[in-house]
Amino acid sequence: MSERLRLSLPPNKDAPGIARSFVIDRGSGLPPDVVNDAELLVSELVSNAVLHGSPSITLCVDFDPPCIGVGVRDEGDAVPTTAVHPPPPSLPRGRGLIIVDRLAESWGVTPSEPPPGKTVWFELGAGAPG
Secondary structure, eight states, X not given: OOEEEEEEEOSSTTHHHHHHHHHHHHOTTSOHHHHHHHHHHHHHHXXXXXXXXXXXXXXXXXXXXXXXXXXXXXXXXXXXXSOOOOXXXXXXXXXXXXXXXXXXXXXXXXXXSSSSOEEEEEEEOTTOOO
């Protein structure tokens, strides 16, 4: 049975953990590998929203076993590109969207209308590469 849930997240370091717990707690009807991948990817997207976005941050999750769709919306002006490239090995960050690109069945960025803001989203399911 399909279910769509939304969760407002605090714009601080607690947000990724809250989002991970939400996906784990609500994802019991999904295959374990899908839940594990969703947990990692939601953590990456929420962390990016906290670091690079602006409040407010909203997590939207569509549970449609065996699939899941996740969107993370924030009010920031910066819109990431979907063309991901590895950063130099000396940089300690900048690999989150590479992980999303490799694990998600599909993903993208949807600018808010009207601006500012955007939603970074991904989908995982039975055919996901992860």
